Amino acid sequence: MEPGNDTRISEFLLLGISDEPELQPLIFGLFLSMYLITVFGNLLIFLTISSNPHLHTPMYFFLSNLSFVDICFTSTTVPKMLWNIHMQSKGITYSGCISQIYFLLLFAGLDDFLLTVMAYDRFVAICHPLHYMVIMNPRLCGLLVLVSWVMSALNSLLQTLMTLRLSFCTVLEIPHFFCELNQVVQLACSDTFLNDMVMYLAAGMLGGASLSGILYSYSKIVSTIREITSAQGKYKAFSTCASHLSAVSLFYCTVLGVYFSSAGTHSSHSSAVASVMYTVVTPMLNPFIYSLRNKDIKRALRRYIKKI
Numbered sequence: 001m002e003p004g005n006d007t008r009i010s011e012f013l014l015l016g017i018s019d020e021p022e023l024q025p026l027i028f029g030l031f032l033s034m035y036l037i038t039v040f041g042n043l044l045i046f047l048t049i050s051s052n053p054h055l056h057t058p059m060y061f062f063l064s065n066l067s068f069v070d071i072c073f074t075s076t077t078v079p080k081m082l083w084n085i086h087m088q089s090k091g092i093t094y095s096g097c098i099s100q101i102y103f104l105l106l107f108a109g110l111d112d113f114l115l116t117v118m119a120y121d122r123f124v125a126i127c128h129p130l131h132y133m134v135i136m137n138p139r140l141c142g143l144l145v146l147v148s149w150v151m152s153a154l155n156s157l158l159q160t161l162m163t164l165r166l167s168f169c170t171v172l173e174i175p176h177f178f179c180e181l182n183q184v185v186q187l188a189c190s191d192t193f194l195n196d197m198v199m200y201l202a203a204g205m206l207g208g209a210s211l212s213g214i215l216y217s218y219s220k221i222v223s224t225i226r227e228i229t230s231a232q233g234k235y236k237a238f239s240t241c242a243s244h245l246s247a248v249s250l251f252y253c254t255v256l257g258v259y260f261s262s263a264g265t266h267s268s269h270s271s272a273v274a275s276v277m278y279t280v281v282t283p284m285l286n287p288f289i290y291s292l293r294n295k296d297i298k299r300a301l302r303r304y305i306k307k308i
Contacts, residue, residue: 009168017177035082048304060296076100076107080100100178104156107152119248163181
């Protein structure tokens with residue numbers, strides 16, 4: 001009988017990180033802790049920036065958007081994983097899996113685009129400081145965030161619609177703790193050539209364009225810093241983009257590490273474990289990266305906590 005994408009396909013099974021029962025309480029506690037730290041840390045950054053007029057600048061406007069996106073990104077995967085462990089279940093409905101794919105791609109793309117926009121912001125601040133407020137006006141900042149949302153939404157919508165056209169076999173086990181697009185496509189019984197082409201083209205075009213924009217911005221930043229004569233001036237210029245550079249390095253190194261390691265080992269389990277880095281660990285560390293290296297954020301955080 002030909003496999004078909006019909007109503008009988010009601011759910012997928014998420015195999016998670018480990019099948020060993022004795023490890024489930026440890027995994028639950030670890031992921032719950034990381035999730036709470038991620039939500040609390042990013043929410044604190046978001047509320048601090050929103051409530052402090054001195055932080056209503058382009059750089060912190062983009063940072064508040066990044067904090068919001070990181071909360072949503074982690075919330076797309078971890079709560080379902082925690083629920084499954086608590087209920088000793090592995091199931092996720094077909095519609096739930098498709099929805100998870102859409103929102104994962106949406107927020108991952110937004111992370112990517114916002115990091116690129118923040119690199120451009122640092123480029124203007126360091127290379128064109130006298131014209132910074134003129135170039136990075138509120139209208140342009142809002143437009144850059146809007147374009148990031150539109151581009152990411154269109155990409156995730158296209159990828160999701162491409163997944164909906166697939167017919168699936170009876171074995172619907174996903175060796176992951178969330179519905180990762182590539183893993184879901186591999187379960188299909190129908191031809192996936194078009195899906196693979198769209199996935200790789202989107203990753204190459206959107207991811208490649210974003211990375212190229214970041215590299216170009218920092219090449220100009222480095223050239224400008226090298227022209228500064230005083231050591232103090234160089235340090236001050238570099239310190240304004242050190243936090244962003246750390247966040248960019250963490251995001252791209254973890255994402256590239258996941259896909260290169262999984263391609264090299266062909267191990268779905270290794271890929272699932274490695275995916276924890278960019279889906280959970282990176283959003284958790286971003287608030288620390290930006291707060292620990294930023295005097296304005298630390299000062300505003302202290303004031304906000306005292307008000308609470």
